[in-house]
Amino acid sequence: MSGREGGKKKLKAPKKESKELDDDDLALKQKLKEQQKALQEAKAKASQKGPLTSGGIKKSGKK
Incomplete structure (x- = not known):
């Protein structure tokens, strides 16, 4: 049984x-x-400069 059997081209x-x-x-x-x-x-302008965010996740100084 072929998959095209009975079907129209x-x-x-x-x-x-x-x-x-x-x-x-x-x-x-x-x-x-x-x-x-x-x-x-x-x-092109955006690719010349580096990424806008430089720190990623910012942490507070508190512990």
Whole structure:
């Protein structure tokens, strides 16, 4: 008994037609690209510095 017995072969999804982009779509793509670039720059800046926390768990001086 094979696992495909009696089943239908799944067809590939049809390729989506490339729709023309209007000004709103282009503006949205540009905005997303700028946000991604800003995020990458922020990551680069953050990685240059050390970790923000240096002590871990802080203990009081009391015993």
